[in-house]
Amino acid sequence: MDNQPPTPQAMPPLVSFILTRRLSCAAVMTIMLLGMWFPVVIPGLHPVITLLVMTMGMALHLMTPALVALITFGGGLRFALHVAAIASIAVTALSGFSLSAGLVTMLLYGLLPALSATVLMQLQGVRRSAQYVAIGTGIAVVLGLLLAAGTQDAGLRDWVNLLLEPLFADMASIPAEQMQAMQLFRESMVAVLPGLLALSLWMTWWGNVGLARRLAKKYGFYRGDEEDFLTLSFDKTLAYLFSVLILLMSIVTGDLLYLVANAAIVTGGLLAAQGVAVAHSWLKAKGLTFSIGLMYLMLLIWSAMIVPFVIVGLMDIWFDFRRRFPAAGG
Known part of the structure; x- marks a missing residue:
């Protein structure tokens, strides 16, 4: 019942x-x-x-x-x-x-x-x-x-840089040390913005x-069909695509490199989502509900935490970890 x-x-x-x-x-x-x-x-x-x-x-x-x-x-x-x-x-x-x-x-x-x-x-x-x-x-x-x-008759990276210009318009009034840090932050935002937007x-x-x-x-x-969302898994095509994009990043240049790098961010993010589903299912099966909340909190406040989940998601495509434990809902 x-x-x-x-x-x-x-x-x-x-x-x-x-x-x-x-x-x-x-x-x-x-x-x-x-x-x-x-x-x-x-x-x-x-x-x-x-x-x-x-x-x-x-x-x-x-x-x-x-x-x-x-x-x-x-x-x-x-x-x-x-x-x-x-x-x-x-x-x-x-x-x-x-x-x-x-x-x-x-x-x-x-x-x-x-x-x-x-x-x-x-x-x-x-x-x-x-x-x-x-x-x-x-x-x-x-x-x-x-x-x-x-x-705008501009390259992709140049246009994204212009798009972020209003956010950094007042940089001239800040100290030199902070200006350098803000400039680095701006460059990193320009580098990943399309991929983060797509994700x-x-x-x-x-x-x-x-x-x-x-x-x-x-x-x-x-x-x-009422399949649980924790069963999320992508096929091998995504894994091969991710590998090819990583390889192309060392070959292409210019706007093509910009597109390839951001495509790699998107495919890596999808693999990370699969890795999170695997981890959530395992923790749920073990009854570690507090750890599930902690996992999502760490993902929210520490961006580097996504890397292990990319690896787990990539490996899960071949090894299907969730066959060994029930994909509990939650």
Whole structure:
């Protein structure tokens, strides 16, 4: 009896009404996408309130993929794409008929989470869903960088450096010792920013899909494979790609080296995610719940901690450590 799944809860009638109609779903999606512009629409607010509204708006914006995935679980891929298309038209109109804004809405915020949610319901859905999101967010970042750099007639690294310029505009007023440290920090940020951005997008988008699945299961409209997210594992292609990228870093130069190095950061981050899933499963199986929290805390405050997890993830692709212990949920 203890292993019985929880009884699905009834969704509030208003929420159920909204999520079963294309126009209302598209309206909610549009509002969430434009949430970070709320302070502009509502001028004259106190600075503290403006910051609070901006934070809440940004949170709503970043939760949009969860809404699209939730709609996909409930209404299917075609229904979700209809909603995304309507929202894209609305965003295009509200942004002064910017086709790029509508295209990004349709592809990045609509198609990608909808496809990821659809795949998640199938066999081996966790792996394939994670791969879809990784490929989609990676392509989005690369294309965004190339197009933005092209409009400024600058190299990729030079454009990223210009992008960070406002953050370091007041460096002339600080002591020489601190200026040197800040300059090194700036150079390191320029070196890794595209890769970190792609990884952050992957974690956000895929985390949104996971949250949507949890909500769909809670309210009883998730129909598909229920493989635990701790079973995350990538195939050997990712391991070979990571190895090739590391090798290319010693061969190529210029903007190509910049792209290769950041691609290596992304693939290493994906391998680290697999390593974290292995460690979490092992600690959970051993009942070391406190150590799980400590592990995530160390990852948060000490970036070098990611290296052992990259190695574990890389080795797990060949040795499948989780066969030796149950991949407990949590």
